[in-house]
Amino acid sequence: MGGGSRMSAPIVSKKSDESKPAESLKRVPQTKPFTLAQLKKAVPSHCFQRSLLRSFSYVIFDISLSIIFLSVAISCFHLLPSPLTYFAWPLYWSLQGCILTGVWVIAHECGHHAFSDYQWVDDTVGFILHSALLVPYFSWKISHRRHHSNTGSLERDEVFVPKPKSRVPWYSKYLNNPLGRGLTLAATLLIGWPLYLAFNVSGRPYDRFACHYDPYGPIYSDRERLQIFISDIGIFAASYVLYQIVMAKGLAWLICIYGVPLLIVNAFLVTITYLQHTHPALPHYNSSEWDWMRGALSTVDRD
Numbered sequence: 491m492g493g494g495s496r497m498s499a500p501i502v503s504k505k506s507d508e509s510k511p512a513e514s515l516k517r518v519p520q521t522k523p524f525t526l527a528q529l530k531k532a533v534p535s536h537c538f539q540r541s542l543l544r545s546f547s548y549v550i551f552d553i554s555l556s557i558i559f560l561s562v563a564i565s566c567f568h569l570l571p572s573p574l575t576y577f578a579w580p581l582y583w584s585l586q587g588c589i590l591t592g593v594w595v596i597a598h599e600c601g602h603h604a605f606s607d608y609q610w611v612d613d614t615v616g617f618i619l620h621s622a623l624l625v626p627y628f629s630w631k632i633s634h635r636r637h638h639s640n641t642g643s644l645e646r647d648e649v650f651v652p653k654p655k656s657r658v659p660w661y662s663k664y665l666n667n668p669l670g671r672g673l674t675l676a677a678t679l680l681i682g683w684p685l686y687l688a689f690n691v692s693g694r695p696y697d698r699f700a701c702h703y704d705p706y707g708p709i710y711s712d713r714e715r716l717q718i719f720i721s722d723i724g725i726f727a728a729s730y731v732l733y734q735i736v737m738a739k740g741l742a743w744l745i746c747i748y749g750v751p752l753l754i755v756n757a758f759l760v761t762i763t764y765l766q767h768t769h770p771a772l773p774h775y776n777s778s779e780w781d782w783m784r785g786a787l788s789t790v791d792r793d
């Protein structure tokens with residue numbers, strides 16, 4: 491299975507010579523072009539240095555901007571003439587969504603121990619930031635690390651694992667048209683992230699129901715279960731704060747200031763990871779051909 495499942499049927503260029511392989515397949519790594527040691531050597535050494543000060547400056551910058559946008563929305567929007575509010579709120583949602591995506595990514599870096607030299611600082615910052623965005627920090631950190639350790643593996647990658655033909659659902663042929671694809675894309679952007687966390691949608695197959703909130707689920711080993719409980723406590727705490735806000739201000743208020751920006755954050759991160767792992771040029775390998783370097787190189791990656 492040369493280049494993984496996406497290569498099982500030869501893809502040909504429609505524009506030019508039908509017998510030539512598509513341009514995208516030329517990028518599929520057939521051999522290892524360099525070793526991990528060579529790759530590391532090519533990266534400037536300062537890129538491996540973690541700076542607590544610089545990392546915290548990003549957190550403070552992003553959170554300050556977020557608070558400024560929030561303050562403007564809360565204190566000024568009700569003063570605007572009503573037609574203008576139809577522009578002001580979408581502008582707020584877009585800006586807040588972008589900034590909070592930055593916060594989300596900082597928490598992701600904490601999960602990779604890239605924030606500082608201190609593991610406890612990284613986990614504390616990551617736990618607070620991700621919980622505030624309703625991400626179970628340790629739960630996802632663990633499965634996400636496994637994704638980086640198994641990228642491009644048909645058997646062990648954690649997410650965006652292409653299904654073999656035998657596991658493609660019967661209804662998918664009805665969705666393979668412009669309307670179906672549009673609806674699928676919209677649903678993926680809107681609810682793909684919570685569906686993955688809660689039901690392992692698009693994740694790797696497990697022998698039983700897999701859920702990021704379940705400490706006893708098949709995703710986690712015995713020594714990881716306590717961290718899943720802690721992640722759940724973070725989600726409960728954040729949910730309790732949101733509940734108190736609903737009681738004080740109402741659900742519509744919370745949806746306007748927090749709910750819609752959070753949906754934008756989720757859509758951003760699904761878009762980013764979708765583009766990283768589902769391009770036709772990116773193969774997935776079975777266990778006879780996969781190795782870490784080959785899988786890691788088969789990614790349009792930024793992290």
Ligand SMILES: [Zn+2]
Nearest residue numbers: 602634638793
């Ligand atoms: Zn990562």
